[in-house]
Amino acid sequence: MPVPSTTPDWAFEREHWRRGHFRVAGVDEAGRGAWAGPVTVAAVILPGTAQDYPFRDSKQLSAAQREDYAAEVRRVALSWAVEHAWPDEIDRLNILGATHAAALRAIARLDPPPQALVTDYLRLRTPLPLSAPPKADALSYSVAAASLLAKTGRDQLMAELDAQYPGYGFAAHKGYGAPAHRAALAQLGVSGTHRRSYAPIARLLSGETGPLRLL
Template sequence: MSLPPTHVAAVTPDWAFEREHWRRGHFRVAGVDEAGRGAWAGPVTVAAVILPGSAQDYPFRDSKQLSAAQRDRFAQEVRRVALAWAVEHAWPEEIGRLNILGATHAAAHRALERLDPPPQALLTDYLRLRTPLPLSAPPRADALSYTVAAASLLAKTERDRVMTELDREYPGYGFAAHKGYGAPAHRAALADLGVSPVHRRSFAPVARLLAGSGGGGLLAQPRPDPR
């Protein structure tokens, strides 16, 4: 499977980072990546993936380089070929309690704990997890490593699915379109509708709106099941 010419990535992933672990006898390398760290609403979503250590080529790319249709198709392929995979969310309450980086780490550890078979080494996109396992955390790993690119596909597609569900539960904010990020339409909806239960109240744009309204403006609707 190859990418259409209009979506050929400037950088093609390979196995260079994984091979460093393979040389040390660590053949189950889990790639970890997240989606939604900078959004104003919804969860931060983290995926962990172990691919077969056969050094074959895959169509997987950093999810940001692909169309939505490609991401969905390639995410299905990741789930089909992976030795193990898991996806976890950290919701706004946890983000507010731990801060966004701490919540991302917590979700990453939950995803890693669910992998079966368990990983022998970790490879992340500059996410320096606290772990006894050998860890490589190079920048741009989602574009350079097949394993991290696979994780980026699962994290992005799962979070997009969640945000589309939240769009139906909290209509008017446009979550299905902007996925909770700070688009002008999102800012306008916040000013018009107030802050929903799935907004990150610790994030500055949302916190400012709450401060200006005296802490009100929360919609009296149930928060969705985080699972």
């Protein structure tokens, strides 16, 4: 297995290139821990030229940097796709199942299709050769690129949900369990885009009293 580095490189992709799998898709998600809105998964195939990119794990970048780099990903990628699993799917399948389902939908939309995958610890059920190291968004250019599309795509949706469900502050906290979100839930109740299977939301719906706690 490649030795982790402090910035992304091509080590995981090269393992697949050596086996003749030159179209390697990076896959990453955003929003698994949020209490509201979708979990978003992106898949990206970058050109196999081994050139350096400025892409980094989206969590290491400012919002403006993420938008700029996401635009660059869309410009240079051989193919890319973004898919969402909404709260009804999350509640039906659980968050891991819904994340995997969205990931497989995104991969299926890639054209040209991938010959191998690198994911951020998503052990997908797929016939494709798969590398799934932890923290891959900080190690692999392909996964870092996917993290940028997943994060910016989900942030845009949360801004739209903020307008659809005013008062919850979704544009600011993106549906995570921030104090402002907990206060809004206490005042406004559960919205149509909350994940009802998540413990803090389930407690509210069951009529339990007491402060909301983080998952």
